[in-house]
Amino acid sequence: MSARDPQPAIGAGAGAGTDPARTPVPDNKAVRRADALDARLGLYRGGGKYIRKVFPDHWSFMLGEIALYSFVTLLLSGVFLTFFFDPSAQEVVYDGSYVPLQGVHMSQAYASTLEISFDVRGGLLIRQIHHWSALVFVAALFVHMFRHFFTGSFRKPREINWLFGFLLLVLAMLNGFVGYSLPDDLLSGTGLRIASGVVLAVPLLGTYLHFFLFGGEFPGEDAIPRLFTLHVLLVPALMVALVTVHLVLVFYHKHTQFPGPGRTEGNVVGQPFLPVYVAKAGGFFFIVFGATALLGGLAQINPVWSYGPYHPGQVSAGSQPDWYIGFLEGALRLMPNWEVNAWGYTVSFNVLIPAVIAPGILFVVLGAYPWIEAWITGDKREHHLLDRPRNMPVRTGLGVAWIAAYGVLWVCGSNDIIATHFHLSINTITWIGRFAFFVAPPVAYVITVRWCKGLQLRDRDKVLHGRETGVIKKLPDGGFVAVHQPLDPVARHKLTAHEQPEPLEPGPATDDNGVSRRATPSRKLRVRLSRWYFADQIRKPTPRQALAESPPPDHHDSPVAEQHGEQHAEQHTEA
Structure with missing residues (x-):
């Protein structure tokens, strides 16, 4: 009222x-x-x-909630750490409770990190919860983003929300790197030195950017205070804004859902926001928080006291960044030592290409993919029903190829550890990594496309002939035949509800006046890409084919299942 x-x-x-x-x-x-x-x-x-907002039920929809709750845990633990961390590069002599480092010269930032770990009650637990939350947050964002990619939920009207999620992922990776660089220990200082070299490798602007970030030559005394400002103020504010807008758009556009009985492009079938969804979400938050706290209490991470304070002349053997930065480390290790000297400038392609250009291409293509696919397919309609990945084999293959390229770089970031543990030549591992970076993605694409089409053929066979029961029946003439059970209408609808668009056509050769029409190069390219995108589609059976070839139904089958699905859809449906 x-x-x-x-x-x-x-x-x-x-x-x-x-x-x-x-x-x-x-x-x-x-x-x-x-x-x-x-x-x-x-x-x-x-x-x-x-x-009264309705949310559909599916386990994959919880991936975004894991990211959200990890982000909340990050904010809560980060506020606690801010009270005790001193972002200063001023040199002090440590006299804290950790005996092996007493009397050692170090920065105030490193000394305050040791104080949090050993002298603040619960400080080490909160530090580790904060670090584990960051790792889980980025991992959940990656998996959540690829759930959207493989199911096609980025299509109109959600392109902008996809872009916001992509920017959130980039900011999360950036802020994670900045965060574990703040303690000024030997490991984080090594990573920061690599970042300094990457910034300096940018032509023309690199020196200015470096002085802006570090306040002069590396390491300087301004780097830690400036990075601290980025880590606790600027980047988190942008991330909170992106998360807020992202959630508002989810409410505004309505939640996507997989095809099913009673589900259309104009409604949502599921459970209401109150009380069902809120109760489930509240419980899930405590599960995520509890799991993160368990990791923070039992699994040691980033023991900065073992590394010692940062010194420019020292590097730890086997240094590894957090997992989401590993692909950049691998790209730097795979790149040959190429440099060009021209007009008084030295362009270090051995740093510029692997650390700036290649990651830029990988991530820009991922962020712009909704518009790329819409341009190729010519599809401008709104979509609220999700695709099964097998029904879009080219898109699924492209996603797996991207993951393969990322995975090769990520593995090669540990080529020194692989060499020492398996007694292999690091040069051999590097050359294998270079070869795999160019070969693994297309191979992964081909295998994925063929796999998806094989799954489509199996679905078609199920619709036409039913599901195999494992029963072999002997016929009166002495022959044997496998007994199939017909699918109920719910299962049949799931396998045949997807659309099968046609590729774009070049259009008529002449206009209405009979004048020949020349296709532009972009139009020709678009038609070719569209034919490649929709090539060799496995046609789903028509209702007449399914009725003609399916075995006779049992008395236990479809009417009950169909009626139950329709009743469930009517109970919780939002137009």
């Missing part, structure tokens, strides 16, 4: 001037306060709409 609707006066009796059809409003402080807020904020109208 809205506060603007006619209501009985507060405090009046139930029968005094009231509509018998209306329930009397109780006279208590909670109602009066709610009415006061509604008069100023319009909570009843907007709140009622979103309370």
